[in-house]
Amino acid sequence: MALLLRTFARQGVCLSRPQYSVLYRHAAPMGTTAKDEMNKFWTKNARLNRPMSPHLTIYKWSVPMLMSITHRGTGVGLSGAISAFALAALVLPGSYPHYLDLIHSLSVGPFLIGLAKFGIAFPVSYHTYNGIRHLWWDMGKGFKIPDVYRTGYTVIGLSIITSIAVALL
DSSP, X not given: OHHHHHHHHHHOOOOSXXXXXXXXXXXXXXXXXXXXXXXXXXXXXXXXXXXXXXOGGGSOOOXXXXXXXXXXXXXXXXXXXXXXXXXXHHHSSSOHHHHHHHHHHTOOOHHHHHHHHHHHHHHXXXXXXXXXXXXXXXXXXXXXXXXXXXXXHHHHHHHHHXXXXXXXX
């Protein structure tokens, strides 16, 4: 109560606009809107004959670029899959053997099972090997362009070999 009285005594009450609180007096007024700022930006760039910023369509795709995108995608996919499986284990009725029997009852062929194993093993192995590559970079090693490509192809090769080996188990 004392804080409220002190605030009213120091600041006064804004009676002309009752929808705004007393704390409104502390807000800094905005000079321009975001739209005004963007218009000024584009007008200035047009006046100075500046080109538009480059976009993905003008870049030549390279192995490191694709590997970076794939590393991010596998990370998001793996964390989403782990979260989904954990949530399913908590929420769904039944136990693990029940769902394993359900999968066996689908009678899918060995090719589809191997393909599913590869589909699970590849993101795990790729993200692991590329993570080791990133740790190598964190130590300041392997930044020369030939090294970047060589380690990139090594990661891809090891990921495919590991995934095939796991799928054949």
